[in-house]
Amino acid sequence: MKISKKSQYGLRSLVYLAQRDKEFSSLRMVSEAENIPFDYLEKIFSKLEKGGLLKSKKGSQGGYTLSKSAAKIKVGQVLRILEGEINLVDCIGPKKCSRRSNCLTITAWDKIQKSLQKTIDSITLKSLID
């Protein structure tokens, strides 16, 4: 029931980039500005890029920038990319649970899960920098 440092670092970085609009920032810059371990940030950005939120430019003067407007990026996407598909509980989602049919707790987890999804998808990067 925690949000990992990975996600915290990730969101912080994205906010940083959102504030710099479409200009490219190097890992080094973000890492120093946001005080995030360089090597770790690299892994995070790699995920975010594969997830479609970042665009990169290689070589000297290269770096990263948002792949789309901050208004179109939702915290939910960030979390899903970094944490993986969010299933608060195994019985929800792909993994079936044998007791599922007569398990009364699923109702609860399901409500919580749905509410959480709704919340995280209601927050855009843009709303954070305003």
Add this chain to the structure above:
Amino acid sequence: MKISKKSQYGLRSLVYLAQRDKEFSSLRMVSEAENIPFDYLEKIFSKLEKGGLLKSKKGSQGGYTLSKSAAKIKVGQVLRILEGEINLVDCIGPKKCSRRSNCLTITAWDKIQKSLQKTIDSITLKSLID
């Protein structure tokens, strides 16, 4: 971003007890009925008792039962007892964060946290067994 097995086991057990109203069920019974490792369940019940949700009776024919009506027990309480105070992110809550003043992500975590709290406190044990 997961709900621990501890909490899942905990809630399942509480629902089980809620269905048996005020009668005492032994660890053995709950453990077998709900298919939860006996020794582990013991630790969970111990926490729930200290947390004020369970009442116990020692000795033969002893066991556990809810300490108050199922309508008064909320999923939020269960989670807080088993997971500890829920702070999605360290910067919220007691631990101060040096960059807090100029960190734009706190807004997001705070919203998510508040929404989560609200949701889990809106679900009672009773609502689950109906």
Add this chain to the structure above:
DNA sequence: TTAAACACCGACCATTATGGTCGGTATTAC
């Protein structure tokens, strides 16, 4: 009064996830 059924407790342990580091390669601008 004894034995069984139970709650209660602290210590231990294996596995996994997390957060982080390292060494090296490929690419680009100057």
Add this chain to the structure above:
DNA sequence: GTAATACCGACCATAATGGTCGGTGTTTAA
């Protein structure tokens, strides 16, 4: 050609999780 960068896989220490074990004290019922 050199410096600055992205990119990648392997490695690793620490902590959290889920679970087990051995033993103690209490109560009931035979």
